[in-house]
Amino acid sequence: MKSLIDKLERNSVLSKDDYTFLISGFDNETSEYLFEKARNIREKYYGKDVYIRGLIEFTSYCKNNCLYCGLRCGNKNAQRYRLSKEDILECCKNGYELGFRTFVLQGGEDPYFTDERMLDIISSIKSEYPDCALTLSVGEKSYETYKAFFDAGADRYLLRHETADNEHYAKLHPKEMSALNRKRCLEDLKSIGYQVGCGFMVGSPYQTAENLADDMLYIKKLQPQMVGIGPFISQHDTPFADQKNGTLELTLFMLGLLRLTLPYALIPSTTALGTIHPLGREKGILAGANVVMPNLSPVSVRKKYLLYDNKICTGDESAECRRCLEQRMRSIGYNVVVSRGDCADKK
Numbered sequence: 375m376k377s378l379i380d381k382l383e384r385n386s387v388l389s390k391d392d393y394t395f396l397i398s399g400f401d402n403e404t405s406e407y408l409f410e411k412a413r414n415i416r417e418k419y420y421g422k423d424v425y426i427r428g429l430i431e432f433t434s435y436c437k438n439n440c441l442y443c444g445l446r447c448g449n450k451n452a453q454r455y456r457l458s459k460e461d462i463l464e465c466c467k468n469g470y471e472l473g474f475r476t477f478v479l480q481g482g483e484d485p486y487f488t489d490e491r492m493l494d495i496i497s498s499i500k501s502e503y504p505d506c507a508l509t510l511s512v513g514e515k516s517y518e519t520y521k522a523f524f525d526a527g528a529d530r531y532l533l534r535h536e537t538a539d540n541e542h543y544a545k546l547h548p549k550e551m552s553a554l555n556r557k558r559c560l561e562d563l564k565s566i567g568y569q570v571g572c573g574f575m576v577g578s579p580y581q582t583a584e585n586l587a588d589d590m591l592y593i594k595k596l597q598p599q600m601v602g603i604g605p606f607i608s609q610h611d612t613p614f615a616d617q618k619n620g621t622l623e624l625t626l627f628m629l630g631l632l633r634l635t636l637p638y639a640l641i642p643s644t645t646a647l648g649t650i651h652p653l654g655r656e657k658g659i660l661a662g663a664n665v666v667m668p669n670l671s672p673v674s675v676r677k678k679y680l681l682y683d684n685k686i687c688t689g690d691e692s693a694e695c696r697r698c699l700e701q702r703m704r705s706i707g708y709n710v711v712v713s714r715g716d717c718a719d720k721k
């Protein structure tokens with residue numbers, strides 16, 4: 375096991391068989407060995423800095439029906455809301471005062487937010503906060519739409535590929551959705567010039583160690599600037615209500631492998647990780663992650679953006695989340711910094 379991790383450290387990639395062997399057989403000792411190497415590499419590129427992203431969950435409407443997600447259109451119990459442009463700008467104002475220099479607009483695929491409305495929001499944010507990076511995470515669009523958003527000032531785009539394996543993808547999504555289109559979107563985003571983030575859930579239903587190995591190889595090939603991974607967590611009003619959650623141990627192990635595979639990447643320690651363990655986000659940083667994404671949405675809507683059950687931080691004001699994370703990072707010897715937090719190696 376350890377010799378495979380040495381090999382990964384040397385070559386920044388392994389064969390599918392080697393990844394699969396590690397993922398299916400790792401133990402505590404192997405994890406600790408991996409995490410130490412992951413921390414060393416992340417410190418080489420980013421020191422002890424932790425970048426923060428202000429997450430604005432601006433709509434809980436979604437036309438899609440992903441089987442795992444609480445916002446799926448088939449969930450008639452979901453509470454739906456939309457933030458107005460003024461609400462969104464207010465979140466940014468709040469966030470800017472709190473030291474955020476990246477805003478992430480995330481939402482379901484909501485037809486109300488036409489290209490025209492999005493372009494207005496994007497250009498307003500960029501003209502008021504020219505020193506900030508703007509990240510979008512609003513799902514699958516055409517090349518033309520992505521290009522227009524980019525030309526209006528969007529800098530980055532988060533679109534998890536969810537799983538690189540076509541058959542696995544089909545088990546997590548309705549038949550209208552495809553891994554092929556998801557990957558087409560990621561290619562388009564890269565070619566337009568966005569800093570791109572892909573990613574996947576760890577422990578999603580039907581996922582195998584081979585699937586995870588394929589995810590690593592897909593990511594290696596795509597060379598994104600960011601990779602977001604977090605445990606799958608069941609949501610009680612979805613078809614996956616009774617499925618098991620992803621584990622802390624496997625999520626951390628995948629974070630460590632990711633850091634060795636893409637040394638320069640921006641890798642968040644996610645809210646989902648903090649949801650399955652009280653110290654999940656701290657542990658994520660100690661396994662090689664270097665970003666946290668606290669919530670800037672108004673408290674009044676926080677409990678309505680429930681992708682999964684028991685989501686943390688749904689009752690706290692933004693300032694409280696910011697302070698809490700700063701303390702958590704300091705407790706493990708890392709520092710939250712006021713910075714756009716660009717990728718160390720913009721490939």
Ligand code: SAH
Nearest residue numbers: 442443481482483513534605606607681682
């Ligand atoms: N609609 C956009 C962005 C919002 S969903 C999109 O789908 O890209 C953002 C991410 O939340 C998804 O990519 C998925 O990986 C994650 N997610 C959804 N449901 C989840 C669940 N039950 N457990 C963990 N993560 C989930």
Ligand code: SF4
Nearest residue numbers: 436438440443446482
């Ligand atoms: Fe909609 Fe995204 Fe949830 Fe899928 S994962 S149902 S696209 S919000």
